[in-house]
Amino acid sequence: MNKTRFNILFLLALCTISLIAQEECSINIAGKILDESTGDALSYANVFIEESGAGVSTDSTGFFLFEDQCAGHIHISITHIGCEEEYIHIDIERDTTIIIYLDHTHHLIEELDVVGKYEASILEESSEITSQGIKDAQDKSLGDQLQNITGVRVIKKGAGLSKPLVHGLTGNRLTILNNGIAQSGQQWGADHAPEIDPLVAQKISVLKGTGSLEYPGSNLGAVLLVEPSSIKLEPHIHGQLNYSFATNGRGHTINSSIQQHKQNHIAWRFNLTAKKSGDSKTADYFLNNTGVQELNAALQLEKSYGDQWFIDIYASTFNTEIGILRGALIGNLTDLGFALEAEEPFYTEGNFSYAIDAPRQLVSHHLTKLQIRKYVDDDTWLTFKAAFQANNRREFDVRRGGRSTTPALHLLQFTSFTELKYHTNFSNGLALKAGYQYNFIDNNNIAGTGNLPLIPNYVSHEQGLFFNLAKSNELLEYSLGARFDYRYQSVATFPLSGPTELVRYQNKFANVSSIAGIKYLITKRQSLLLNLGWASRNPGINELYSQGLHQGVSGIEEGNIDLGIERSLKASLSYSYDNGQNFQFQALSYLQYIDDYIFLNPTGELRLTIRGSFPVFRYVQTDTRLFGLDLETNIKLSEQLHIEMKYSNVIADDLERDLALIDIPSHNLWSSIQYEVPKVIKLPKARLENLKIELNHEYNARQTRVLESQDFAPTPDAYSLIGLSVTSNIQLGSQRFRSYIRMDNMFNVSYRDYLSRLRYFADDLGRNIVIGSRWSF
Amino acid sequence: MKNFIYLSLIACALTFTSCDDDPEAENPEELITTVIATFSGDNTNNPTMRFEDKDGDGGMEATIVGGTLSANSSYSVELRFLDESTDDVEEITEEIAEEDDEHQVFLAFSGVNTTWSYSDQDGSGNPLGLSTTVTTGDTGTGTLTITLIHEPEKSASGVSDGDITNAGGETDVEVTFPIVIE
Structure with a gap:
């Protein structure tokens, strides 16, 4: 048993061959860089010793050599096209040979387990964004970052307000895990973005198949994971400072993280992010009052006691203020009619401003988590988790x-949230994971708003039991899991009819979910993965009790206390092919039936109020079917030239009414061509490594399946956007940087997106140029 | 005080109990339940029209009382907006008059040949519309729609002449009265 159990991203195996001790500065350091998954040699990897400032590239056999190095601690950085930059720290006393494995193979979709490398794996189609990808796009919110993953789109209401939609499902049908804890806020709101800073994560991934049963809440849709990595053993303080500027919105983003992990000391990492941007701009005009401010911090502590006890503490705070386009605030349908007619949104001003006025949101989310893991032996361990979240949302x-x-x-x-989980590997290759969870939610309206509460006060107690079994042999892998949940909810609300008398409801929900997965390795290069999942979701608090006018949607929304549980059956089948050299292909298809799917249905009634007449929408249930396809391919035309393509489409229907479901994206195709310079470009005082130029194209088709009568306005036209980016690692003296320039919507196209709530009022964003640099120390 | 509330709520959550389950009854401060339009002049018919929905949106239906106007006559019209949801009736008209540059009333007649114009102004010299002048034409039946807009763009084209199309803002009130001109 050793430390690397926790160091998931520490993908290095070091083997040193000792020779006799030598003179101080005549040491040779030789080595090989290999692909972790295939064992192939990686040529043109750039190896750099920070202490001496010496840099070399590997040859065609992956070999490198440094001569005449001094003894002592040295830090080596290794970069290679298509890999994350890797750092290692070693003590050198004599001639040394190192073998370094890099996680080089590009996985389009891989099956991965939810918590750590050593847990029983859940067979699941998953896609991820790596640390480098997250940090090179640090100006983007979590939702916008997720949009890079095939099958994920966002529902948005301007900058900073984007909500992921995976395989046609969003809101509380998705589970978002922040550091292993299910994010608990006001997820029901269409304009309530997840309160998570993506920059604390080393990896963001989406489990797209049938979900994981390890978490409370809905198991209907995808699971999104935002995961910080464990802290690498390294006695010195290291960190990064990343600054970027975006022209659209004149946004500044600064992020810094520092960490240290001395042997036998508490390992720590501190992360700080600050963002400020002002009015964003379409191709033709400013979007007034669309600024965003954010200040986030996270502290991660890790300590092990002997070989048996591992303790993890994580605390984070997320604080944001988001302006909402002034012209998107309307009073009634007449106003909406005028707004639809207007060329530009009302209140459009000619000048830029950082000011954020009403309408705006002020949201804070705080999380603290304690995790204790006890190893009984190498194959058996117990994990205890406790987490506390506070979510404070104010809307003006x-x-x-x-x-x-x-x-x-x-x-x-x-x-x-508290959890106790047991994991064991049996000698026959069977792995078992089982656990018990208790989740308590207390939701409160804070008095003084001068408005009737839109959703009630409630308290919810939820207990869950789950297990998962997994087994693998050479060609086949199986997994099987089940979960039982019992939720008790106590609700106190004022009904619309008489706002002075309090009404109480006691709800009890019992849910059973189960999943099964099987993976078949057809050949070494091809595999098939089939997942089946049966899950259910309790009606959300807004679906049961919301009442009153939703200004954003210009309708009166009525909850329905008679709603029952949604039940879903989903099957997903994926095929993946990798020829090991220059061609990868992956296809994921899915079919999901949701019985008693809850949605907001126009009743056809117009209710007369003093502000005019409003259509009345009521939550009702219907049977639906969603099916879709995600395709991805990666083609290497040469060592320098790569092509990447991603396609997704969802078709979702209300089977009872024989209508298409609304808020479902149409065909989306993203293609990119990348030119990479494997060799180091030497400038007088600097070295450019891994220079990469990418030209990409995004196409979104018009959603033609929705009838005109299902919406206030016709669905927007199809659009195409071109983007360009240049990235490079830079060695300047003994300092290391990574710099990036990205241009979105290069030709400043005017367009509107079907999933944007602002499409009734304004165009989407025009050209944006982001320039940034990251210093590693 | 607020910090104390937060702390006690945190303490409750940590012990998995709900200390105070109940939301407080809010008094919707901005509610308008009643619109009164008083027509006066040297005419045979001088109606007072009234829209009333004392329990706010939903619940009981609103009551609407229109009126009969004399043909080919001139009226001065005074508008009042009230919150009658509680016994303590609140005169919202005062709040509107205080924030006169952020409000504007628009009238719209349909089905009858009638014109109108503003007879008051806000502090910046733009029309407000709590007082207007209405001139009726020949006999007929139709409707009068009164709209109160919060934060209109008063400088936008046509807005100061009473054209609502480019006004933007949010509709705080939009009520329609049946009218007869005889």
Whole structure:
């Protein structure tokens, strides 16, 4: 048993061959760089010793050699096209040979386990964004970052307000795990973005298949994981400082992380992010009041006691203020009619501003987590987890009498989560994981808004039991899991009919879910993965009890206390092929039936109020079918030239009414051509490594399946966007940087996206140029 | 005080209990339940029209009382907006008059040949519309729609002449009265 159990990203195997001790500065360091998964030699990898400033590239056999190095601690950085930059730290006393394995093979989709490398794996189609990808796009919110993954789109309401939609499902049908803890906030709102800073993560991944049963909440849709890595053993303090500027919105983003892990000391990492941007711009005009401010911090602590006890503490705070386009705030259908007619949104001003006024959101989310793991032996361990979350959401509307500074909605939610999990590997290759969880939610309206609460106060107690079995042999892997949940919910609300009398509801929900997966390795290069999942979801609090006018959607929304549980049956089948050299292909198809799917249905009734007539929408249930296809391919035309393509489409139907479901994206195709310079470019005082130029094209087809009567306006036209990016690692003296320039919507195209709530009012974003640099120390 | 509330809520959550389950009854401060349009002048018919929905959206239906106007006559019209949801009736008109540059009333007649114009102004010299002048034409039946817009763009084209099309803003009130001109 050793430390590397926790060091998942520490993908190095070091073997040193000792020779006799030598003079101080005449040491040779030789080595080989190999692909971790195939064992192939990696040529043109750049190896750099920070202490001496010496840099070399590997030859065609992956070999490198440094001569005349001094004894002592040295830090080596290794970069290679298509890999994450890797750092190692070693003590050198004599001539040394090192073999370094890099995680080079590009996995389009891989099956991975949810918590750590040594847990029983759940067979699951998954895609991920790596640390480098996250940090090179640090100006983007979590939702926008996720959009890089095939099959993931976002529902958005301007900058900073984007919600992921995976395989046609969004909101509380998805589970978002922040550091292994299910994010608990006001996920029901279409304009409530996940309150997570993506920059704390070393990896963001999406489990797209039938979900994981390890977490409370909905198991209907995908699981999104935002995971910091464990802290690498390295006695010195190291870190990164990353700054970027985006022209659209004139946004500044600064992120820094520092860490240290001395043997036998507490390992720590601290992460800080600050963002500020102002009015963003379409191709033709500014979008007034669309600024965003963010200040986030996270502290991660890890300590092991002997070989048996591992303790992890994580605390993070996320704080944001987001402006919402002023012209998108409307009073009634007449206003919406005028807004649809107008060329530009109302209140459009000619000048840029960082000011954020009403309508705006002020949201804070705090998380603390404690994890203790005890190893009984190499194959058996117990994990205890406790987490506490506080979510404070304030939304401000434009109001009369100076009330714009009083929140129109103020919700404070606390969530406590405890879990005990047992894991064991039996001698016959069978792995078992089982656990018990208790989740407590206390949701409160904070008085003083001068508005009737949109959703009620409630307390929810949820207990869950689950198990997962996995087994693999040479050609086949199986997994099987089941989960039982019992939730008790106590609700206190004022009904619309008489806002002075309090009504109480007691809800009890019992759910059973199960999944099964099987993976068949057809050949070494091809595999098939089939997943089946049966899951259910309780009606959300807004679906049961929301009431009143939703200004954003210009309708009266009515909850329905008679709603029952949604039940889903999903099958997903994926095929993957990798010829090991220059061609990879992956296809994922899925079919999901959701019985009693809850959605907001226009009742056809127009209700007369003093602000005019409003259509009444009511939550009802229907039977639906979703099916879709995700395709990905990666083609290497030569060592320098690569092509990557991603395609996704979903077809979703209301089977009872024989209509298409709304808010489902149409065909999306993303293609890119990448030119990479494997050789180091030597400048007088600098070296450019891994220079990469990428030209990409994104096409979104028009959603033609939705009838005109299902929407306030016709669905927007198809659009194409071109983007360009240049990235490189730079060695300047003994300092290492990574610099990037990215241009989105290069030709400043005017377009509107079907999934944007602002499409009734304004165009989407025009050209944006992001320039940034990251210094590693 | 607020910090104390937060702390006690955190303490409750940590012990898995709900200390205070109940939301407080909010008094919707911005609610408008009633619109009164008083027509006066040297005419045979001087109606007072009234829209009333005392329990707010939903619940009981609103009551609407229109009126009969004299043909080919001139009226001065005064508007009042009230919150009658509680016994303590609140005069919202005052709040509107105080924030006159952030509000504007628009009238729209349909089915009848009637014109109107503003007879008041806000602090910046733009129309407000709590007082208007209405001139009726020949006999007929139709409707009068009164719209109160919060934060209109008063400088936009046509807005100061009473054309609502480019006004933007949010509709705080939009009520329609049946009218007869005889």
